[in-house]
Amino acid sequence: MTDVQTPQPQQEAVNGGAGEAAGGGAAEPPAASPGWPRWVWRQLTSMRTALILLFLLAVCSIPGSVLPQQGSDPAAVQQYFGSHPGLAPWLNHLGLFNVFAAPWFAAVYLLLFASLVGCVVPRTFRLVGSARTPPPRAPRNLDRLPHSSSYRSALPPAAAVDGAAAVLAGQRFRLRRPGQRGSDQQDRGHWVSAEKGYLREVGNLLFHLSLLGVLLSIAAGGLFGYKADKLLVEGQSFADTTSALDEFHPGRLVSGSDLAPFSMTLNKFTAGYVTSGESRGQPSDFDADVSYAASPGAAARSYHIRINDPLSVDSVKVYLIGHGYAPEFKVTGPNGSVAYQAATPFIPANTGTLLSDGVVKAPDASLGFEGVFVPTGISVDGTLQSIFPAADNPAVSLIGYSGNLGMDSGQSQSVYQLDTTAMSKVSGSPHLLLPGQTWTLPGGKGSITFVGVKQWVSLAVTYDPGQLPALVCGILALAGLLLSFFVRRRRVFVRAVPAVSGTGSLVTVGGLTRSDASGGFEEEFAELAAEIAAAEPGSGPGTPGQAGQAGQPEPGGSPPPGSRTEPGA
């Protein structure tokens, strides 16, 4: 580092550190950089490229929020294919239905990563270097600096500079005095250089490293995390294994055996609703009472999952994301034997009143039913409607079908839809059932009993190992950014020469900030200069503590002293 140091500060003093931001490559001596790989690398690691890539990353993620995505909503993607048969295949070729897994997205991501790494790694060395490097020598003509002032001291030059150095050291400046280094031998004057604000570089570095940390955390989450959905009816249980989950979106490096081996049972779900006032029917509270075991054979524990209060088990979080009703039905076939008995989840068609749709499939009695469930039902002009989301007066309205449900052909079908192509209605009009009632189908086809009502919850099972590190890195990045915004890197130089007339000396104080964006250095410098002058017992007569006006122009004095504080350029 030492050999680079001597020419550099002079140049930086002029540039005010403007070249700093451009990243690592810019400071390398151009003579030592032949060949295009180096040029490419320098371009890649420049701040401009990093910003372009960051912008590109943002632009590239726009289709992810505009177009339906395979990962989050495959049904919507299918719909899109249906409604845009010409365009959809092209979009699919471009990976626009799975943006965050598309190769071009990965390319931007990795280039940004490489750019940041290429910027931060050399910067780390530079910071370490500059932390070990003392401030540069004081320039000869301090009054040429953006800020300068001078005063007359009664002390000889060496003592005056000593006094100034003590003030600067007291303000936690890093100091450099003549004679400490070989190169200083040429400049045997009386001076001190001081520098402060190294935290700015630390903040800068912290910001960049944290940004890398955020990217790494997101990558870790994408590779090792997973998301899954599960619908669970009261009294039912499920084990966290892929075939038990309704939707499963694993990270790239997740296999089935990586899932946290917990299991849980939904004992009871309670939803509270506002019963009066304008917001009548609005949900006030949800509470899923569950028992869970962290692994097979482990002791069961109980927990109440609420909104914003997920269950944490084995670093997996289980969120409550939805609920609904599952009317329980019993279907008997023509021979009187039970062909179906289960609580059947119905999907809310109206989220306010929880009027819900669903189907009952009893393939072993060749019967199927399409139903509407109302938690608090009234009949309006012959159609069943719900007036409140709580199950105060539950009822179902069923349309019965008999025939082949198409479930034995091996073709997958939705559990929420009835394929009636090979079926016929058993009666013309829908049949209304209250809990406990049985509808005996005409023609001896069997019967269906509305046994009772249960509720279901929709659970999101998420594992994101990158979540906490991403949060920590985000906070650190912000802290680093603030540091680099609010801390100024500034240098103060003091030089004393023997006074031309009489005893004492002429002391010049010069100041320079390497980042003038944040302003305010002018005041700081004025105060500092005043303090330096005031620390002097024998400073110029009639100027106690006011260094700004302290110095009297020295007639015929070489160097020409600036007795004023010049505003920054």
Added chain:
Amino acid sequence: MLRARRRTVVTVTAVVAVLLGGALAATLLTEGGGTAGGGTATSGNAVTYQAGHRPLAPEFTATSLTGTTIKLSSYRGKTVVLNFWGSWCPPCRDEAPTLGVLAQQYGSQGVAFLGDDVGDTAANALAFTRSVHVSYPSINDPGYAVVQTFSQVAPVSDTPTTVVIDKTGHVAGMVLGAVSYGEMTTLLHQAAVTS
């Protein structure tokens, strides 16, 4: 200049390491994980484990749909065909007659058939086994507990899945999705070779 050069070397090394890591990540991102280890072979939707590479099937004790106790270790010495199914699942209903035929055919040759009825109610499952005349017992597993223990050793990731366990209690192979008669007879012959 020497130090500057050393710093360049360190920088380049660090950057090359990161790029290699990135390239690895990119490969994983585009390909996806889960390549099979040694000793396995995949054909169609069947997976075979060569003798010596077979994972030990996890022991379980469970209750059947009709209330009897089923213990996997009590089948030791027999080849076991364990079919994960549900009456709600069309491919399971489709493959059930094939499994019924195989059960009759291989029952006398030391092969035991066992079902694991998942995500289902006993009433629905029994209605189905009556209508397709499935004679072998099935575990009542509405909460997927047995599936979970198996998924720790073999990729039982969807319903239906059929696992063939050899006489020593190791997983010899499996069919992911509905079975075909040919796949099953091949698997059963391979499972008979235990060493």
